[in-house]
Amino acid sequence: MASEKEKDQYDYLFKFIIIGDAGAGKSCLLHQFIENRYKKGSSHTIGVEFGSKIIHVGGRNIKLQIWDTAGQERYRSVTRSYYRGAAGALIVYDITNRDSYNHLVNWLQDARTLARADTSIITVGNKCDMKDKRAVTFLEASRCAQENDILFLETSALTGEGVEDVFIKVARVILNKIEDGLIDPNTMVSGTHTGSQRIGSDSGGEAMSSKTCSC
Amino acid sequence: APPPADLPAAASAAPAAAPPPLSFAAAPAAAPAQEARGPTAGAGERRWNAGHDHEVSPRELTKWSEMVQFGVTRYMDVHPDRFRRRVRRGVPQRFRWLVWKAAVSRGTFDRDLPRVSSSYHSLRDVRNSSTSQIEIDIRRTFPEERSFDAEQQQRLFRVLNAYAGHNPDVGYCQGMNYIAGLLLIVSGSEEESFGVLCSLMDDPQYGLVGFYKEGLPLLKRYLRACDKLVLETVPQLREHFMKEGLRPAMYLHQWFLSVFINSFPLSMVMIIWDVIVTEGLPVILRIAVKPCMGCIHLFPRYA
Numbered sequence: 001m002a003s004e005k006e007k008d009q010y011d012y013l014f015k016f017i018i019i020g021d022a023g024a025g026k027s028c029l030l031h032q033f034i035e036n037r038y039k040k041g042s043s044h045t046i047g048v049e050f051g052s053k054i055i056h057v058g059g060r061n062i063k064l065q066i067w068d069t070a071g072q073e074r075y076r077s078v079t080r081s082y083y084r085g086a087a088g089a090l091i092v093y094d095i096t097n098r099d100s101y102n103h104l105v106n107w108l109q110d111a112r113t114l115a116r117a118d119t120s121i122i123t124v125g126n127k128c129d130m131k132d133k134r135a136v137t138f139l140e141a142s143r144c145a146q147e148n149d150i151l152f153l154e155t156s157a158l159t160g161e162g163v164e165d166v167f168i169k170v171a172r173v174i175l176n177k178i179e180d181g182l183i184d185p186n187t188m189v190s191g192t193h194t195g196s197q198r199i200g201s202d203s204g205g206e207a208m209s210s211k212t213c214s215c
Numbered sequence: 216a217p218p219p220a221d222l223p224a225a226a227s228a229a230p231a232a233a234p235p236p237l238s239f240a241a242a243p244a245a246a247p248a249q250e251a252r253g254p255t256a257g258a259g260e261r262r263w264n265a266g267h268d269h270e271v272s273p274r275e276l277t278k279w280s281e282m283v284q285f286g287v288t289r290y291m292d293v294h295p296d297r298f299r300r301r302v303r304r305g306v307p308q309r310f311r312w313l314v315w316k317a318a319v320s321r322g323t324f325d326r327d328l329p330r331v332s333s334s335y336h337s338l339r340d341v342r343n344s345s346t347s348q349i350e351i352d353i354r355r356t357f358p359e360e361r362s363f364d365a366e367q368q369q370r371l372f373r374v375l376n377a378y379a380g381h382n383p384d385v386g387y388c389q390g391m392n393y394i395a396g397l398l399l400i401v402s403g404s405e406e407e408s409f410g411v412l413c414s415l416m417d418d419p420q421y422g423l424v425g426f427y428k429e430g431l432p433l434l435k436r437y438l439r440a441c442d443k444l445v446l447e448t449v450p451q452l453r454e455h456f457m458k459e460g461l462r463p464a465m466y467l468h469q470w471f472l473s474v475f476i477n478s479f480p481l482s483m484v485m486i487i488w489d490v491i492v493t494e495g496l497p498v499i500l501r502i503a504v505k506p507c508m509g510c511i512h513l514f515p516r517y518a
Contacts, residue, residue: 022352042358044351044355046389046468047468048468070389072389077431
């Protein structure tokens with residue numbers, strides 16, 4: 001076990017948001033990532049919940065501050081305010097629920113217009129353990145992601161399959177952008193050590209995108 | 216809906232259910248009592264438990280028996296202050312549903328029940344545009360509550376489905392499931408739960424419909440009012456929160472949209488609800504500020 005001090009050392013702090021239809025498994029995905037186990041008998045999210053974890057990518061310690069939002073359509077007017085300044089966005093759908101996949105485009109548009117112009121987005125097909133109930137093929141979703149220039153992975157929050165990869169993949173893309181000088185880490189929630197920087201996301205406000213979804 | 220405008224002045228009044236200081240994290244229903252208690256909790260303070268009910272002394276029970284014999288609605292009119300004081304100590308479980316029904320209907324509940332019941336039965340099994348959303352959520356309501364078994368989930372489904380049919384403009388919004396679920400736990404009756412749910416949603420005294428309809432207008436109004444109240448009551452805490460990027464909506468959404476049901480131990484929720492049902496919705500602002508006031512002790516430099 002790392003000491004408290006060691007645990008809180010990180011090079012960058014990335015804000016992630018998890019969005020997608022109600023019941024897609026957003027909170028279970030987050031729980032699996034943070035706790036490495038499936039959250040049985042969980043309630044739906046009201047408003048927003050949080051999780052954070054330090055991961056090691058490309059020789060860097062990156063602290064992910066993850067905002068897990070409620071999925072119900074009616075909550076969107078309130079959850080939208082949480083997108084601001086997010087460096088990464090996970091759009092989760094349920095591979096057994098066609099509707100949740102069809103709504104991807106709406107979520108994508110929200111993410112692109114409300115987070116940052118350069119937000120790294122991944123679409124996540126969750127519940128891939130339920131193969132016999134599959135309603136969206138891997139190929140179809142993969143193609144859609146490609147067309148929209150976003151990442152794609154399938155996961156099972158139940159078994160843990162693919163879950164960590166999702167977070168690492170997005171973090172790696174963001175890190176690459178920083179190292180290539182495409183993102184100035186000072187314009188987002190970032191910091192070199194805990195306690196010295198603000199966790200607020202006020203600095204992300206300027207990054208409103210003019211792009212709209214191409215779907 | 217009632218304007219919460221008068222509430223800032225009332226903030227200094229007696230606390231609603233006198234909850235002990237709490238952390239902002241949602242307390243699981245099974246949390247040991249001491250975990251839900253802040254550093255200032257004294258020996259004389261109420262203990263919250265994982266069960267549904269608080270402890271009631273025989274003397275308190277006698278008082279409530281007398282009130283019920285006198286007539287709850289009449290008692291509310293004749294001795295409003297005494298009634299309120301006693302409710303704030305918690306209505307004993309055996310009288311709770313009786314008091315809630317009397318409070319929401321001003322005593323006409325039983326007279327209206329046949330009409331409500333027939334409306335309920337005509338709506339409960341008819342699919343509507345909210346039905347599939349309700350189906351997703353019934354398993355995600357009180358998941359840690361053992362009494363909320365498959366049968367209770369089906370009752371919950373029918374009550375919510377009936378309400379969505381009764382008021383298609385609102386349909387179903389997450390949060391309503393906790394309210395209907397709590398009513399079922401307290402009443403054990405679908406028809407009566409449906410009746411009380413309709414009153415809480417539609418009657419102006421509560422007007423919960425404003426929390427859940429498109430755009431969540433009343434919620435936004437309550438958020439602003441509560442933020443103002445926090446600013447006036449515990450300005451240092453609000454400043455600290457803002458500095459940390461913690462905006463009021465982040466904790467208030469859950470408190471308000473589940474009307475505290477999913478946020479505190481059930482035995483505490485019951486008393487909070489005794490107060491809300493008998494005093495009206497605006498009291499939730501004062502209830503929401505209490506944990507914030509309790510929190511101040513966690514920040515010695517502000518205390």
